[in-house]
Each structure stands twice: as structure tokens, then as C-alpha cells.
Amino acid sequence: MKTAVANRFIWLGGEIVNVNEARINVLSPTAQFGLNVFEGIRCYWNEEKQQLFAFRLEDHLKRLKRSQRLLQMEDRYSLDELRQAFIAVIKANNYKEDIIVRQTLFVDGFGSWSSTSPVNMFISPIPKTHTSAEYNKKGLHCCISSWQRINDNSLSPRIKCGANYINSRMAQLEALRNGYDTTIIMNKEGKISEGPGSCLFMVKNGELVTPLLTDSVLESITRDTIIRISKNLLQIPVGERSVDRTELYICDEAFLCGTSMEITPILSVDRFIIGNGGAGDLTTKIHQTYLTLVTGNIDWYDEWLTPIY
Ligand SMILES: Cc1ncc(COP(=O)(O)O)c(C=O)c1O
Incomplete structure (x- = not known):
């Protein structure tokens, strides 16, 4: 039986519990x-193979451990334990549809902002309907x-921690106040960083260009996936380099990407229309290839897919 969203199971502190009891x-x-x-x-359901595939699970869990290490949080869970708990809670919910899973390591107990332990974990899967x-x-x-x-000398964007999202929040809410859908943030050198x-x-x-990882950018797994499929599958040249704001105003196509939003075209920047004001040809091609890959329909990328069942 499928679990209702408001009644689903999450993993917390070694147990699988109803979300309302956590x-x-x-x-x-x-x-x-x-x-x-x-x-x-993300996990994608493949109807034909009757399988749910977690996309680049190992890479996500390794990044989680790198973030934990940079914040000097106690190293409580091994990679194996992180993976086993992830799989267990999805199975407990019996999800056979596209889902997104939040896996969070947090400092529990009665300490302060400088405490390094005790570390606890929750894992919360939820259907991804859009x-x-x-x-x-x-x-x-x-x-x-x-x-x-x-930036790396204040609060490193390399660390995927809750606190970093306050910077994103300020930027996103400003964009919404001013009538935009979202925003692109520049780094302290005035170069484009990320959304x-x-x-x-x-x-x-004809070249795909993305800011450097040292331009105040999260080491994004989707960014890496797009670079690899563009170079290896689609033979699109890719450049990683600093990008100016005005380059963006007059580029041919642009898109934002991430695990949650996958690939989403940018139609305009500061009201400068990008390309023909719709999804560009290369963006569409990369997007289609990305979806084929993550859903388990390109065999030679199998090592990126972890079957849940
Ligand atoms: C600031 C920021 N950049 C990039 C990304 C995309 O990262 P990934 O592709 O690993 O989801 C995210 C996603 O959470 C993010 O928060």
C-alpha cells in the first residue's frame, strides 16, 4: 500500500517512524x-524495468561526508550506513514513482553553535509530482x-549546509518582490556564480559555458552530469571559465540546473531576452538526454544508477 504524503515514513536516529511522530x-x-x-x-521510477533508480547516490553521499567534514561534525555514519538507511526508508514507503529524498546530518543535543557532536540523521523521501x-x-x-x-573565505558554497541557504533566500525573495521568477547571483569578484x-x-x-567551481559555486552533481553528457554523448564543446554579467545578456541560450529542477531554460536576464525567448535547441537536446539517462534508459551510464528494489 502506498503511503500518504502526510503520513509517510522517515528515518530518524536509527528508526523508521511516521513523519508525524518524528x-x-x-x-x-x-x-x-x-x-x-x-x-x-532524486530517484526515478522506470516502468519498463519495474525499478526505482537513485541517481548518483554514491556521489551525493560522498559530498554529504565532505560537507560534514568541513563543518567538523562528528563522523558518525559510514558510507555503507548512509546508503543502507537511504534504501531502507524508501522501501518502508514502498515508493514506485519519482521521488526526491532529503538526507540530513545534524548536530543534536544541548550544545552550542561550535558543538561537533552528537550527530544525528534524518532521511525523508517525498514524491516529486512536478x-x-x-x-x-x-x-x-x-x-x-x-x-x-x-565565498570560500566567509561561508564556503562548497559546503551544502542549511545555513548557506540564507544567502540564497535573500536573493530569491528579492527577485520575487521585483517580479522575477528567480535570480542569478554574482560572486565577490563580480563574476557570475550560480542561482x-x-x-x-x-x-x-555553439559552446556550452559554465562558471568555474572556484567562482563561488556548489560542486553540483547535475553540473558535472551535464558536462559529461555534453562532451561524451552529444559532442558539444564545454568551457569552464569565469562569466561576465553582460555575456549572459547577449548569450544564445542559458539554463539553470540542479537535482530538483533538473534543467530549466532561462528566458530573460534583467529583461534582456535570451535567444528567441524560449528553450534553445541545445538546451532542449541536453534536457532530453538528461531525462533519458536519469530514468535508466542509457545503459553505459549504469554505474550512476542504484536500484532500490
Ligand atoms: C546553491 C546551489 N547550487 C547548485 C545546486 C545544484 O546541485 P546538485 O546538482 O548537486 O543538486 C544546488 C542544489 O541544491 C544548490 O543549492
């Missing part, structure tokens, strides 16, 4: 100071944010 300490460092690191991981094919029809009108992206929860690509003269 409790955390309000005085814990995670509740008071946002002391947590996390991953958003697909990027729907977002794609719409596309996004973006502005350049007046806020600056956090509030996504990485950025543009197309210029």
Missing part, C-alpha cells in the same frame, strides 16, 4: 543555529541579484 530537540544546535549538512537525491518538462514549458525570467554570493539552488550554463557560439 521529534527533535528545540534547543539542539541544528534547531537554534542551522547546524546541519544535507543532500537532495517534472522539469512542466517547468520547461514555462522557463524562467531572472534578474541579477543585488546580493553577493557567499539560489542551481548552477548556470550558457551557450555561446
Whole structure:
């Protein structure tokens, strides 16, 4: 029997519990100071193969451990334990549809913002009802944010922690206030970094270009996937380099990408129309290939797919 969203099972502190019964300490460092690191991981249901595939699970779990290490949180769970708990909670819900899973390590107990333990974990899967094919029809009108992206010498964008999202929040809410769908944030050098929860690509003269990982960008798994499928499957040249704001205004195509939004075209930046104002040809091609890959329909990328059942 399928579990209702408001009644689903999550993994918390070694047990699988109904989400309504899950409790955390309000005085814990995670509740008071946002002391947590996390991953958003997609699983795609393949009807033909009757299988649910987690996409690049190992890479997500390795990044989770890197984030935990950079925040000096206690190293409580091995990679194996992280993976086993992830699979167990999806099976407990018997999901046979596209889902997104939040896997969070947090500092529990009664400590302060500098506490390194005790580390606890929750894993929360939820059906993903909106697909990027729907977002794609719409596309996004973006502005350049007046806020600056956090940087490696303040709060490293390399760490996927809850606290980093306050910078994204400031930028996103400013964009919404001013009538845009979302925003693109510049780094402290004034170069393009990324969206509030996504990485950025543009197309210029047939080349796919994306900011450097050292330009205040999360080490995004979708960014890496797009670079590899563009180079290896689609023979599209890819450049990783710093990008100016005005380059973006006059590029041929642009899109944002991430585990959750997959690939979503940018229609305009600061009201400069990009390309013909719709999804560009290369964007569409990359998007289609991406969806074929993540759903388990391109065999030679099998090592990126973990079967749940
Ligand atoms: C700031 C930021 N950049 C990029 C991404 C995309 O990362 P990934 O492709 O690993 O989901 C995210 C996703 O959470 C993000 O929050």
C-alpha cells in the first residue's frame, strides 16, 4: 500500500517512524543555529524495468561526508550506513514513482553553535509530482541579484549546509518582490556564480559555458552530469571559465540546473531576452538526454544508477 504524503515514513536516529511522530530537540544546535549538512537525491521510477533508480547516490553521499567534514561534525555514519538507511526508508514507503529524498546530518543535543557532536540523521523521501518538462514549458525570467554570493573565505558554497541557504533566500525573495521568477547571483569578484539552488550554463557560439567551481559555486552533481553528457554523448564543446554579467545578456541560450529542477531554460536576464525567448535547441537536446539517462534508459551510464528494489 502506498503511503500518504502526510503520513509517510522517515528515518530518524536509527528508526523508521511516521513523519508525524518524528521529534527533535528545540534547543539542539541544528534547531537554534542551522547546524546541519544535507543532500537532495532524486530517484526515478522506470516502468519498463519495474525499478526505482537513485541517481548518483554514491556521489551525493560522498559530498554529504565532505560537507560534514568541513563543518567538523562528528563522523558518525559510514558510507555503507548512509546508503543502507537511504534504501531502507524508501522501501518502508514502498515508493514506485519519482521521488526526491532529503538526507540530513545534524548536530543534536544541548550544545552550542561550535558543538561537533552528537550527530544525528534524518532521511525523508517525498514524491516529486512536478517534472522539469512542466517547468520547461514555462522557463524562467531572472534578474541579477543585488546580493553577493557567499565565498570560500566567509561561508564556503562548497559546503551544502542549511545555513548557506540564507544567502540564497535573500536573493530569491528579492527577485520575487521585483517580479522575477528567480535570480542569478554574482560572486565577490563580480563574476557570475550560480542561482539560489542551481548552477548556470550558457551557450555561446555553439559552446556550452559554465562558471568555474572556484567562482563561488556548489560542486553540483547535475553540473558535472551535464558536462559529461555534453562532451561524451552529444559532442558539444564545454568551457569552464569565469562569466561576465553582460555575456549572459547577449548569450544564445542559458539554463539553470540542479537535482530538483533538473534543467530549466532561462528566458530573460534583467529583461534582456535570451535567444528567441524560449528553450534553445541545445538546451532542449541536453534536457532530453538528461531525462533519458536519469530514468535508466542509457545503459553505459549504469554505474550512476542504484536500484532500490
Ligand atoms: C546553491 C546551489 N547550487 C547548485 C545546486 C545544484 O546541485 P546538485 O546538482 O548537486 O543538486 C544546488 C542544489 O541544491 C544548490 O543549492
